Amino acid sequence: MSLLAFVLVFSAAVAHAGWNVLAHGVSRAGYPFLWWGAVASTVVWIGAVPFTGGVGTTDLGAFLLGVLVSSVLHVAYMVVLQHGYRVGNLSTVYATARGTGPFLSVIIAMLLFGERPTPLALAGVGVVITGIVGIGFVDRAGSATARASGLEEAAAGAVRRRIDPGLLFGLLTGVAIAGYTVWDAFVVRSLSLNPVAFMVGTTLVQIPFYSFAVRGRWRAVAALGRIQWRRILAFGILSPLSYILVLHAVQLAPVALVAPLREVSVVLVSLFGAFVLHEGKPAWRVGASAVVVAGIALLAV
DSSP states (O other): OOHHHHHHHHHHHHHHHHHHHHTTTGGGGOHHHHHHHHHHHHHHHHTTGGGTTSSSOSOHHHHHHHHHHHHHHHHHHHHHHHHHHHHSOHHHHHHHHHHHHHHHHHHHHHHHSOOOOOHHHHHHHHHHHHHHHHHHHHHHHHHHHHTHHHHHHHHHHHHHHOSOHHHHHHHHHHHHHHHHHHHHHHHHHHHTOOHHHHHHHHHHHHHHHHHHHTTTOHHHHHHHHHHSHHHHHHHHHHHHHHHHHHHHHTTTSOHHHHHHHTTHHHHHHHHHHHHTSOOSOHHHHHHHHHHHHHHHHHHHO
16 A cells, blocks of 8 residues: 555544544434534535536536435445444444444455455454454443443343344444445546545435435424534534545555555544543553554555
8 A cells, every 4th residue: 555545544534533533422313413414514515626626527427326326325324323323232333334344345345346455465454354343342341341230131132132233233334334435436436536526426415315314303403503513513524524535545545455444543433432531441442452553554564
């Protein structure tokens, strides 16, 4: 991976972690927050399109098709993720999704794009994914201990069901992550699209989907906007910025390397939780983070 691509992806991870930290708590508002996020992202970034190269192609039909499919995949990702958070353990869903997503992205990119990372880079991919999943299961163990007495009956029910819903929807979320990662990389590469225009088009098309999801709840949406406008604005700046940087990176480096590296944001958020929010098992979090850093070192070689 080139130095420029590495810097782009790492910067994307920092931006992604940044909005997660700044929007801590408010993002749990669900679809009202997602509606505001799509609106804020579109409004903040649409003015940058003419100054960053326009659309990037004269084939507007292909651009619109790419944006539409990407929007559907991103919305599907959020719908499955939100449902997973409702029916399963949050950290189980998050860890499974963030481990499965890049793993599947690597496999699909190798099959469809013919990417052939070096054995050392593939080892780095495996180490990064292992560390990310480890962070998630550190969180899972901590939350399970804190709520053990209240979850005994639920755990018994989970045994009877045999399939942990958090694990199931984490896997489905990972499939969705791989889907939009590979599709977006394919469209941006093949059409030489401007990542800013592509990102703006995607967030714009998501607004009708989320408008349908919040129908009948517009008072709650308005109240959230009044109370949390600063955090919504932070999301509108940093979340698209993160993905715009990733889309630039996939034009320079293999998806098989970019997809795992962008998940460094999980490490940053976990460390923030350990040392700022004083969440449990800081030593385990640092250890899992060190594993990710070792994988990054292999990717950067």
